Every structure is written in C-alpha cells, then in structure tokens.
Amino acid sequence: MQREYLEDKETLYFKFEQNKEDFIVDEIGLNFKGKGNFLILRVKKVELTTWDMIAEFAKFLDIDAQKIGYAGLKDKHATTTQYISIEAKYEKALKKFKHPQITIIGSTHHTHSIRMGDLKGNSFTINLFGVSQIEAGQIEKRARKIVKNGLPNYFGYQRFGRDEDSLEQAKAMIAGELHINDAKLKNFLISIYQSQFFNDWLKERVLFSRENNNGEFALLEGDVYMDTKGKFFTPKTKQEKDFKAQKVVPTGLLCGRDVFRARSDARKIEEKYDDQFLYEKGYRREAVVFPKDIKLDYKNNFDILNISFSLPKGSYATVFLEAIANRNYKAKKIK
Known part of the structure; x- marks a missing residue:
C-alpha cells in the first residue's frame, strides 16, 4: 500500500532507528x-x-x-x-x-x-543517520516547505502490522472468512480496515494535487472541513483562504455509520473508498496536518542530523520522515 506525497522529489536515503536513544516522543497534554x-x-x-x-x-x-x-x-x-x-x-x-x-x-x-x-499532540526528537552536509540542507528545505503547505495525514506503516498482517486479518474478518470473539481485537481490526480506505483515498487526492495544483493539496467542491475547535462543516465554496491560514483543514472519511459524507466533486472520489454497509461508527480525519516547532541540528563529523518537531494527535512522525525522504518505510526495515 504505497503512500504518495505532494512533491515527487529525488529520493533521500537517510536512516533512522526506533530505539530508546534515537527516537524520543513527548506527549503534549491538555x-x-x-x-x-x-x-x-x-x-x-x-x-x-x-x-x-x-x-x-x-x-x-x-x-x-x-x-x-x-x-x-x-x-x-x-x-x-x-x-x-x-x-x-x-x-x-x-x-x-x-x-x-x-x-x-x-x-x-x-x-x-x-x-x-485527551491530548493536543506529540513532540518528537529523532536522529537521522547517513546524512551528508548537502542532504542536511535538502532535508531542512523540504521540512520547512511541508510546514508551510501541510503534510498528508496518512496512517503510518505501524497501523497495519508487520508485513501488513493485521490488514489481511481485517479484510478476512469483514468478508466473513475469519471469526473473532475478542471485542477489543475486533474493534482494532475494523479500525485497520477503515484506515486502509482512508489511506487509499488520500493517495488519490495527493496524486490529483500533484498533477493539478503544483504540489499543494487541492481542495474540491463538497469537501468536509474541520475547524480549530474540531467542528465539521460543508461550506458552499472551497475554503482556500482559511486553509492556507491553517484555520480549517479538509477531512477524509473513515467509513461507517452516522458520519458526514462529502458532496459534489469531493464525493466522486470519496465514494470509491466508502463501505456503506459497514455497521460500525464512522468518523472523519484531517487530510492534512501542519508540523510545528521544527529544529534541526547537524553533527557534521558523524553524518547525523537531529530533527525535532511536533504533530497533532493521531499523526505519525514516520509519515513526516517519508514525505521528506520521498520514500515509504516498512516495519521490517526499521531497527
């Protein structure tokens, strides 16, 4: 399940390791x-x-x-x-x-x-390895641009299990080929199923944006937006000005019952990724988020770039790194 990003730049091959020294996460509480x-x-x-x-x-x-x-x-x-x-x-x-x-x-x-x-978000401090001085400059430039234009808010590889085994279980359960008794596991697998639809929808919207809006996320008539207070609404016109000011963001569907659906042009894409027979409650998720508090510290003698930033709750640091590198990561590739 390939994740695409708003700018199709040259791939960068820096490495990072999820361990206690090189991957630090701090919850931003209420x-x-x-x-x-x-x-x-x-x-x-x-x-x-x-x-x-x-x-x-x-x-x-x-x-x-x-x-x-x-x-x-x-x-x-x-x-x-x-x-x-x-x-x-x-x-x-x-x-x-x-x-x-x-x-x-x-x-x-x-x-x-x-x-x-009940949290505002998370701040991250991550060491990137194998970074040349030129690449450090490229990483900073790309990170700053993502801060301005926004990050596609994909569910990261962690959501789907090693080799996406959780996703295969979810599909089998929804199709009636796998029976699950444990209520928590069942709910978890349903969320995996919804997440796949969301990621596939977001990929199509990102590719559309790349082709039609110079690498900035393209808004469509009928999009459902979320404001800074978490309220969802469908205006009669596209919210270009407020989106650029980060006052509202377009949202994508996590399919299910009792949830806003998009309309008009936005619905034409959304309905491809909407299982309307899924009984579980649906929701909407921000299509784009804006990283904040970016800091970079390059250790020239060791080819290590330390990057720190914060993201809203539910967003993935590894997705931000993927957007910078213009490549996808998998669990088995991360130490």
Whole structure:
C-alpha cells in the first residue's frame, strides 16, 4: 500500500532507528486543573508499550488496568513520556513505585480521568543517520516547505502490522472468512480496515494535487472541513483562504455509520473508498496536518542530523520522515 506525497522529489536515503536513544516522543497534554479526585502522572517509559506500562502500575496497586486512564498509545521502541490518570487515593502508595523502565517525572491533579484522545499532540526528537552536509540542507528545505503547505495525514506503516498482517486479518474478518470473539481485537481490526480506505483515498487526492495544483493539496467542491475547535462543516465554496491560514483543514472519511459524507466533486472520489454497509461508527480525519516547532541540528563529523518537531494527535512522525525522504518505510526495515 504505497503512500504518495505532494512533491515527487529525488529520493533521500537517510536512516533512522526506533530505539530508546534515537527516537524520543513527548506527549503534549491538555491543561489540567491542578485539583480534583484524580492524580495525573507524567511518566517516562523506555522500550515498553503503553499497555505494558499500565499493566505494571495496575499490578503494583492491585487494581484493574481499566481504572488507569491514558490519552494515546506510544511507541514501544523509543523513549516516550505520556500522561496517565489514577484515583487520587493511590497517591501515597505510588511514592514507593519503582521500575527499571518506568519513571514518574511529575504529577498534578484533575477533575476527571484521562480519556483516549485527551491530548493536543506529540513532540518528537529523532536522529537521522547517513546524512551528508548537502542532504542536511535538502532535508531542512523540504521540512520547512511541508510546514508551510501541510503534510498528508496518512496512517503510518505501524497501523497495519508487520508485513501488513493485521490488514489481511481485517479484510478476512469483514468478508466473513475469519471469526473473532475478542471485542477489543475486533474493534482494532475494523479500525485497520477503515484506515486502509482512508489511506487509499488520500493517495488519490495527493496524486490529483500533484498533477493539478503544483504540489499543494487541492481542495474540491463538497469537501468536509474541520475547524480549530474540531467542528465539521460543508461550506458552499472551497475554503482556500482559511486553509492556507491553517484555520480549517479538509477531512477524509473513515467509513461507517452516522458520519458526514462529502458532496459534489469531493464525493466522486470519496465514494470509491466508502463501505456503506459497514455497521460500525464512522468518523472523519484531517487530510492534512501542519508540523510545528521544527529544529534541526547537524553533527557534521558523524553524518547525523537531529530533527525535532511536533504533530497533532493521531499523526505519525514516520509519515513526516517519508514525505521528506520521498520514500515509504516498512516495519521490517526499521531497527
């Protein structure tokens, strides 16, 4: 499943490794009240999934893991920080918590538990290897242009499993060829199925933009937009001015029930990637996101370029790197 990008530039072959030293992720949380019945912990974990980390806290406190709130899942092969919530009555007990791969680095209080999606985004610091001085300049130029024009908001290779085995399971389940009893696994596979349709739709829109709009994402009549408050709307005219000002973004369909569909020209493309018989709830996802806070530090003697940036929640750092390199990555190619 090839991902295409807005500029078809020369391919760059820098490397990166998802490990604890070279791939750092920090969750950008919401504004917590500083008071309330829930304890908010800022936690650093190393080479652990979010679920593994939560399981360690649940085991230590002898509680059900479902009583621990979190906003999003973070990479295993990285050093990551994120926020979790636990009832405040466990605050004293947590002072004795120790784990070789988990560190509590801050705490506050809030009025309710953290729920999935309760974050603004994530910031990333990643080392790129095998970068010449000339390539470092090319990478910076491309990154700055993506910041201005936007990044196609594909689901990254991580979404689909190693060798896309999760995607094949999802297709088999939807086709009725595979029966899944576990409700969480079933929902996960449905989300994989929806994600594939979204990526295929976005690829077509990107190729259309490359051919018809000089490498900037082309808006179409009937697009469904999202504003800065997360509200969806379908205006009578294309929102060129507000899109360039990053006040609104066009969205793509995650097929299912009870969701806005595009209209007019936008719908002609969207309907190719819409399974209207899927009963699960649908949603819409930003077609384009805008990376921010770009910083680059080139270590000339070692051919290493350190790049840091932030992305909105649900967006993939590896997709940003793919857009810069103009090539696709796969899980088996990343160490």
